Amino acid sequence: MNPTIKRTLNQWRNGPYITYSLIAIQTIVFLLNYLLPSLQLQEKGVMFGPFVAYYHQYWRFITPIFLHFGLSHYAINTIVLYFIGQQVEALYGH
Template identity: 60%
Template sequence: MNEFQFRRLRNQPFFTWLFLGIQTLVFLLGYFLPRIPLESNGVLYGPAIVFLHQYWRFLTPVFFHFGLMHYAVNSIVLYYMGEQIEALYGHTRFLIIYLGTGIMGNLMSFAFNTPGIVSAGSSTALFGLFGSFIILGVHFRHNQVIEGLVKQFTLFLVLSFAFGMFDQSIDIWGHVGGLVGGVLIGNFIGLPRPAKKYSIHIRILSLLIFTFFVILCLMYGFKKYG
């Protein structure tokens, strides 16, 4: 493999493909092998976290979906948006954003939703990608390509919130948590080549606010079941 081929391979959105592959595998196993209790052990379910100490449920719901439409829509959005954001932020930053915001969204759902509610879906992490893209819009406000993508993603964001107001199956708190987490994590980790230098004070403040939200959600969530 020559240097050009190595660089081309390195620039591929392999984490986006990895997450797509994982949620596709989980969906197919649940669809064709329904007797395997994957979903019951992977979705967000407060009592299992509090009383059975199944803390992995703050992360695993990102890879589970309820039905074909739920899986298909989230997979399309992940493919379209993930490959672009992974290219802009870089692989490591993208990995941190996707998993970190997915956890943040599930934490907020755990804290503020009705006790005992069941929730799952990659939309928590997808809204986190939206949030991180807001940071791109701030730092590259004069870049026409970035501005166009920000407008497209913002439109999707508004429509998703609008539908969520009328669809009780949509986890609004999970979306809010993912969005807030995306803004904070995106601002904290920064870009590989920012248009201007990040203020260290803003980055530290973003980390502190993120930590505050994590602690608040954990305390409030566990208190509900106390």
């Protein structure tokens, strides 16, 4: 295998790839919500707590992580996730 490719793979494997994956997911969700407002994720009850209790829709605990209300909310959360996520993955692993 090419040494350059091997070094790149090792850097990726040792890097904070979980953090990068979470940033990618939240970026995709933000762009979908921004570019396709007809999805109306917030208005369709994505974060509605009683659905968890009454209908056992436990995925609703995860989806609010990826929803943002505006560009500043998205930007601040992404920056914080980038810096803190790197430190957490360095300390505790992936």
